[in-house]
Every structure is written in C-alpha cells, then in structure tokens.
Amino acid sequence: MITNQNFGEIPQSYLFSEVAERVRRFEAQHPEARVLRLGIGDVTRPLAPAVVDALHAAVDEQAVAASFQGYGPEAGYAFLREAIAAGEYAAIGVDVSPDEIFIGDGSKSDSANIQELFADTARVAVTDPVYPVYVDSNAMAGRLGTFDGERWSELTYLRCDDTNEYRPALPAEPVELVYLCSPNNPTGTTMSREDLTAWVAYAREAGAVILFDVAYRAFITGDDVPRSIYEIEGADEVAIEFGSFSKTAGFTGLRCSWTVVPQKLRRDGVSLNALWLRRQSTKFNGTPYIVQRAASATYSATGREQVRADVDYYLANARLIRSTLESAGVAAVGGEHSPYVWFRCPGGMDSWEFFDVLLAEAQIVGTPGVGFGPAGAGHFRLSAFNTSEATQEAAGRLAALLPRLAA
Incomplete structure (x- = not known):
C-alpha cells in the first residue's frame, strides 16, 4: 500500500467545492438567473493603485x-x-x-x-x-x-x-x-x-x-x-x-x-x-x-489610505447584511469587526436546506454552517465581499424572502 490512507478518512468534498458545484448546476438549469454570491470570502474590489x-x-x-x-x-x-x-x-x-x-x-x-x-x-x-x-x-x-x-x-x-x-x-x-x-x-x-x-x-x-x-x-x-x-x-x-x-x-x-x-x-x-x-x-x-x-x-501612507477605504467598503456591506437579517427577525452576529455575518437558519431549516431555498428562491449564494463543524448545523454564513450594488440587491431579496421563511 503506497497511498496516504488518511486522505480516505476525510470527507470527499471540500465545503466550498460542494457550494460551487451546486451553484454550477443551478446556473446550468437557469441560465437567465442573476445569481448574487455572498458565499466564499473572495474580494471584488480591484487592487489599490499604490x-x-x-x-x-x-x-x-x-x-x-x-x-x-x-x-x-x-x-x-x-x-x-x-x-x-x-x-x-x-x-x-x-x-x-x-x-x-x-x-x-x-x-x-x-x-x-x-x-x-x-x-x-x-x-x-x-x-x-x-x-x-x-x-x-x-x-x-x-x-x-x-x-x-x-x-x-x-x-x-x-x-x-x-x-x-x-x-x-x-x-x-x-x-x-x-x-x-x-x-x-x-x-x-x-x-x-x-x-x-x-x-x-x-x-x-x-x-x-x-x-x-x-x-x-x-x-x-x-x-x-x-x-x-x-x-x-x-x-x-x-x-x-x-x-x-x-x-x-x-x-x-x-x-x-x-x-x-x-x-x-x-x-x-x-x-x-x-x-x-x-x-x-x-x-x-x-x-x-x-x-x-x-x-x-x-x-x-497612500497605500494605507487606499486599502483602508476598501476595508470600510466591505464593512458597510456587512452592516447592511446584518441589519437586513435583524429587521426580518433573524438574530445574527458578526459584521461589526468582520466581513462575515452568522445566523441560525430561519424556520428551523438545516444548513443545506436553507442553502438550496436561498439559491432557488432568491438566487443568493451563501455558505452552509454545517460545513464548518457540528456546531454549525442549522446555521449559515453570508459574506460582505461582493460589490455594494450586489449587496444592496441581495439585501432587498433577503428582506422579501426571510419573513415568509421565518413564519
């Protein structure tokens, strides 16, 4: 036996790979959909001029x-x-x-x-x-x-x-x-x-x-x-x-x-x-x-000012996401010193169930909390790293969807 058997013990799908595959399938079936990505923590702002x-x-x-x-x-x-x-x-x-x-x-x-x-x-x-x-x-x-x-x-x-x-x-x-x-x-x-x-x-x-x-x-x-x-x-x-x-x-x-x-x-x-x-x-x-x-x-000095502006941009997105959730009756943490917002899935849904509903009904991608460990079950993470425009659009969709799910 020459392979590292420890690799056989780990879950075969890395969390973000599974997210990407589900989104890929959805977009193939719904090419007209405008999917807003608030999932993986990748940035969207261009590099600072400095x-x-x-x-x-x-x-x-x-x-x-x-x-x-x-x-x-x-x-x-x-x-x-x-x-x-x-x-x-x-x-x-x-x-x-x-x-x-x-x-x-x-x-x-x-x-x-x-x-x-x-x-x-x-x-x-x-x-x-x-x-x-x-x-x-x-x-x-x-x-x-x-x-x-x-x-x-x-x-x-x-x-x-x-x-x-x-x-x-x-x-x-x-x-x-x-x-x-x-x-x-x-x-x-x-x-x-x-x-x-x-x-x-x-x-x-x-x-x-x-x-x-x-x-x-x-x-x-x-x-x-x-x-x-x-x-x-x-x-x-x-x-x-x-x-x-x-x-x-x-x-x-x-x-x-x-x-x-x-x-x-x-x-x-x-x-x-x-x-x-x-x-x-x-x-x-x-x-x-x-x-x-x-x-x-x-x-x-110039570089510090420019990268600080980008961080503030994402923090504004995070505050909007959290306030949208809380206005819909969904308690959340994060978004104050962080680009991530964390919350329990509404209506008692599990993490992947909410992922699928959010994607199908609001065309928003987030990250299922269960992928981060046992205590993440029934939780969800949204990221503030999209553009301000996309985040505002996503907030509108969340505001329309969440009260119905929580009911």
Missing part, C-alpha cells in the same frame, strides 16, 4: 539585469519583513522582530502546513464551528482518528454558539495544539483581551501551542479588540500567529501572507522558529519578488 504601481515598478526591475531578482530568501525579503514588523506590530505597541516573520503565499497554506512541526500524536483542539483547513490538514496527517460523518474521534471540539457568546471554553482534556481565529471565520465574532489572557495562561501552564489566525485583523474597529495575540504578555512563549494580505488588500489572487514564530517559542528544547525556517527552506521557494513589493506598498 499596489498596482508597485507591481509595475517591480516588473520593470525584472526586465533589467542590474535589478533582476531570481530566487529570493525562503523566509521573505527583508524589506517586507521589516515593513510588517513596523506596520502591523510596532504600530500597536508590540515588539516582533523581522527575523520572527516569515512571508508565505497565503494564510491557508501557512495554517495548514504549520502542523508539520508537531508530532503525529499531538492532541488538537479547534473552536466549533471552525475554518475547515485547520481540521482537514491535521486529518491528512493522521492526528484525528476516524470520522463518523459529523465528528473526528480524536479531535477536541470547543463549541461556540449563542449560549456562550461564541467564546470557546478552555479544554477540559489535555491538548497540545489549539487553533483560534479572531475575528473569527466563520462566525465574525471576536475574542476580547480577557479571553486571550486566559488562553495564554492556559497554554503556558499546559505547555500547549496556540495557532492564532488574524487574517481579518484589518476589519477590527476601535481599540477594545486585540489585533494580535502578542498584545498579551507571555504570548511570545506559546503562540504562532498567521496574517494575510488577502482580505486586507485584496491579494486573494496575488497570494501573500506572513507567519510570526517567536524566538522565545520552544518545545522539547527545540526552537520552533528554527523548525519553521527549516521546513520553508526545504519545501518553499518563497513568495514572488513582485508580490512582496506589492505587499510592502500597503504600508506607505
């Missing part, structure tokens, strides 16, 4: 022998690592060194690959509902046992719902790895400073490592919600953090991200920073030079 200018300049450099760039450093060019250290961390009073920052091609890849640093016996905990990549990547590595159609036998689920204000409780059983995401995908909720302080204390006592995803940190408004786990004292001894330009600056097509692995973070007497550098040096040739130049442009 980013485009940086791309053009970097491409021009590649046409001249004196400035041509071939293989770059696997951990990323110093100019971008330094810009992230200053613009993402020093700007909020956090000390992260450039040599603790690794440039990647997307936080999806980074958060999926980080598990390679840990033993296949490491016990994993995830919030429920959860971004599926955290679960599937560990299942592929053989850590999660068997799947019964709903749950993995060796995975610790930290249920988050309206009964606990979407704040995961500390694990009741020993775990070595904990995935946390704030602002959260899929629920759009955030973790407070008090929440993160409790988690850092837990990890320090238990010897666990927190894998903290801040891909949506740009959507945080105000100072009451932490933008980094390193705002909490002692987190640099227990946490790895993942950031992304995908939603901050519309890089879903360009692909650029960063991972912070602090020098103080050690397990079994080994530096995890050194392990991640070794892994990246072996398996990754680095994010393209022109993309890293484009990412660094987001930290210029």
Whole structure:
C-alpha cells in the first residue's frame, strides 16, 4: 500500500467545492438567473493603485539585469519583513522582530502546513464551528482518528454558539495544539483581551501551542479588540500567529501572507522558529519578488489610505447584511469587526436546506454552517465581499424572502 490512507478518512468534498458545484448546476438549469454570491470570502474590489504601481515598478526591475531578482530568501525579503514588523506590530505597541516573520503565499497554506512541526500524536483542539483547513490538514496527517460523518474521534471540539457568546471554553482534556481565529471565520465574532489572557495562561501552564489566525485583523474597529495575540504578555512563549494580505488588500489572487514564530517559542528544547525556517527552506521557494513589493506598498501612507477605504467598503456591506437579517427577525452576529455575518437558519431549516431555498428562491449564494463543524448545523454564513450594488440587491431579496421563511 503506497497511498496516504488518511486522505480516505476525510470527507470527499471540500465545503466550498460542494457550494460551487451546486451553484454550477443551478446556473446550468437557469441560465437567465442573476445569481448574487455572498458565499466564499473572495474580494471584488480591484487592487489599490499604490499596489498596482508597485507591481509595475517591480516588473520593470525584472526586465533589467542590474535589478533582476531570481530566487529570493525562503523566509521573505527583508524589506517586507521589516515593513510588517513596523506596520502591523510596532504600530500597536508590540515588539516582533523581522527575523520572527516569515512571508508565505497565503494564510491557508501557512495554517495548514504549520502542523508539520508537531508530532503525529499531538492532541488538537479547534473552536466549533471552525475554518475547515485547520481540521482537514491535521486529518491528512493522521492526528484525528476516524470520522463518523459529523465528528473526528480524536479531535477536541470547543463549541461556540449563542449560549456562550461564541467564546470557546478552555479544554477540559489535555491538548497540545489549539487553533483560534479572531475575528473569527466563520462566525465574525471576536475574542476580547480577557479571553486571550486566559488562553495564554492556559497554554503556558499546559505547555500547549496556540495557532492564532488574524487574517481579518484589518476589519477590527476601535481599540477594545486585540489585533494580535502578542498584545498579551507571555504570548511570545506559546503562540504562532498567521496574517494575510488577502482580505486586507485584496491579494486573494496575488497570494501573500506572513507567519510570526517567536524566538522565545520552544518545545522539547527545540526552537520552533528554527523548525519553521527549516521546513520553508526545504519545501518553499518563497513568495514572488513582485508580490512582496506589492505587499510592502500597503504600508506607505497612500497605500494605507487606499486599502483602508476598501476595508470600510466591505464593512458597510456587512452592516447592511446584518441589519437586513435583524429587521426580518433573524438574530445574527458578526459584521461589526468582520466581513462575515452568522445566523441560525430561519424556520428551523438545516444548513443545506436553507442553502438550496436561498439559491432557488432568491438566487443568493451563501455558505452552509454545517460545513464548518457540528456546531454549525442549522446555521449559515453570508459574506460582505461582493460589490455594494450586489449587496444592496441581495439585501432587498433577503428582506422579501426571510419573513415568509421565518413564519
């Protein structure tokens, strides 16, 4: 036997692939329908002018022998690592060194690959509902046992719902790895400073490592919600953090991200920073030079202003979606510090049933909550990443449909 048998244990259809297939079938049967996509979190705004200018300049450099760039450093060019250290961390009073920052091609890849640093016996905990990549990547590595159609036998689920204000409780059983995401995908909720302080204390006592995803940190408004786990004292001894330009600056097509692995973070007497550098040096040739130049442009004064305008644009869409739901009597969370809005399906419908009704009767695509874990059953996620015009049209359709479904 030569194939990885762990792949046979995971559900055969990735959530967003199933969504895409159902939409494809509907559009084939109804070519006249104007389908509005509020499902997958892909952006619709074009790249900021400062980013485009940086791309053009970097491409021009590649046409001249004196400035041509071939293989770059696997951990990323110093100019971008330094810009992230200053613009993402020093700007909020956090000390992260450039040599603790690794440039990647997307936080999806980074958060999926980080598990390679840990033993296949490491016990994993995830919030429920959860971004599926955290679960599937560990299942592929053989850590999660068997799947019964709903749950993995060796995975610790930290249920988050309206009964606990979407704040995961500390694990009741020993775990070595904990995935946390704030602002959260899929629920759009955030973790407070008090929440993160409790988690850092837990990890320090238990010897666990927190894998903290801040891909949506740009959507945080105000100072009451932490933008980094390193705002909490002692987190640099227990946490790895993942950031992304995908939603901050519309890089879903360009692909650029960063991972912070602090020098103080050690397990079994080994530096995890050194392990991640070794892994990246072996398996990754680095994010393209022109993309890293484009990412660094987001930290210029002009670039910051332009990408902030795009984030505000999507946040306005999110507020409209949430207010539309609540006006129709559907309680929702998210949409305040996040581009996602999360709610229970009206009329007691299950997630896929509501998906099909929403598509058939309103021609709106969302994401079934059950695809994010057992606690997502009967829930649904809508995304604010479409255009303002499409979001307003979708809001009108929701306002007409939801009262009838909830009745």
